[in-house]
Amino acid sequence: AWDAERASEIVSEHLHLEGATLPILHALQERFGYVHEDAVPMIADALNMSRAEVFGCVSFYHDFKRQPPSARHELKLCRAEACQAMGSTKLHREVLERLGCDWHESAADGSCSVEPVYCLGLCSNAPAALIDNEPLARITADSIQAALAEAGR
Ligand code: FES
Structure with a gap:
């Protein structure tokens, strides 16, 4: 943002x-x-x-864009208790920092939008997330980055 x-x-x-x-x-x-x-x-x-x-x-110069890029993917990060117990709060800070945005915003490079969710039913594999509704278990900042790269543009 x-x-x-x-x-x-x-x-x-x-x-x-x-x-x-x-x-x-x-x-x-x-x-x-x-x-x-x-x-x-x-x-x-x-x-x-x-x-x-x-x-x-x-x-x-036509390569300058005057509007924010629209997000290509939807990232949902679980902020509920079981994920918190596995360190999601700190992890989310790092993910948001890498993406250069805050909750409810789009990553600076337009790769994804970021929304919080509250329990994905993946508590035993916390911390959990969804990218375009695909579940991701035991996420790290690196695995999120890799999953977004794999999801592609
Ligand atoms: Fe995060 Fe259940 S608390 S998946």
């Missing part, structure tokens, strides 16, 4: 580059999957350009 604070850090990290606009736009798109409209005034102020110039740049 768009994070203004992180975005302004990304802008600052690239300010020293010559012709910083394109590297900044690429970095923002890489991090968030698209260039949020708020990035335009942010970049314009930082580089002393007009908003129209920055906007022109975003719209000229």
Whole structure:
């Protein structure tokens, strides 16, 4: 999801580059999957350009997306007791961090949406999850990542 604070850090990290606009736009798109409209005034102020110039740049290059990518898969993570007892709370934090999003949001790269569920009936194989309704048992951050890669784009 768009994070203004992180975005302004990304802008600052690239300010020293010559012709910083394109590297900044690429970095923002890489991090968030698209260039949020708020990035335009942010970049314009930082580089002393007009908003129209920055906007022109975003719209000229067709590889910049101006809308968040829609999620390709649906990831549901179980937040109920048996999974919690197996460390799901910490695990979910790591998964969300890797995906660059929060609950009810889509991963930064558009790979999946993330929703909580409360018991999948897989308690003896906790922590559990679903990807596109396929059950995943004894998940780790790595196994989720692998399952999403396998599910493909
Ligand atoms: Fe997670 Fe039952 S508590 S599957």
